[in-house]
Amino acid sequence: MPNRAMSKKRDQVKEHLQELMEKLRVLVIDDNKFSRSLLSTQLAGYGIRDVVECADGVEGLKYLQNQPIHLILLDYEMTPLNGAEFSRLVRRDPSIPNPEVPIIMISGYSDLAHVKEARDSGINEFLGKPVSADILYRRIGHTLQNPRPFVRTDHYVGPQQREERSLRPADPSHSSAGNDD
Secondary structure (H helix, E strand, O other): OHHHHHHHHHHHHHHHHHHHHHOOEEEEEOOOHHHHHHHHHHHHHOOOOEEEEEOOHHHHHHHHHHOOOOEEEEOOOOOOOOHHHHHHHHHHOOOOOOOOOOEEEEEOOOOHHHHHHHHHOOOOEEEEOOOOHHHHHHHHHHHHHOOOOEEEOOOOEEEOOOOHHHOOOOOOOOOOOOOOO
16 A cells, blocks of 8 residues: 555656646757757657757856746856856846756766866756766756755855765766766
8 A cells, every 4th residue: 555655646746747847948058059959859858848049158148137947957168158157147147037047067077076166156956968868857857846945155156055975976977088068
């Protein structure tokens, strides 16, 4: 009986997540057109139909100033703003209507230094490339269903940080080898 109840609860959570995803507007920012297209295709597979693609952080900031967004997926290594610089601006720029929008960074640069820099910029999650469709789906779901308290200090604006030991990419097989942003 407990297994049946747990299974029913799990099905309800999945159904709720699916309904949530169908209503999302997601901003995908990556200077690599193929990477943007791949992410958009994955998002469509989850039922997310409203996906906006931007080729760099400046374009993304302009879009954010005028349009509501529920989730941002972005690359780390871009110009003229890298992903960490973009995230800091989103969190601190008064012209951004929703500075608490969830941000998931996806990058081939998943060494500890890049992950710390990304975390300190105010992102919610960091995933190393290549990221599987299953891991991306689970991280999006976790981020949306388990929001962390938002913190504002002189030195940091973003979701409450987790412990240092969690500073590894979601999939340990994603190391800094093959930084193919």
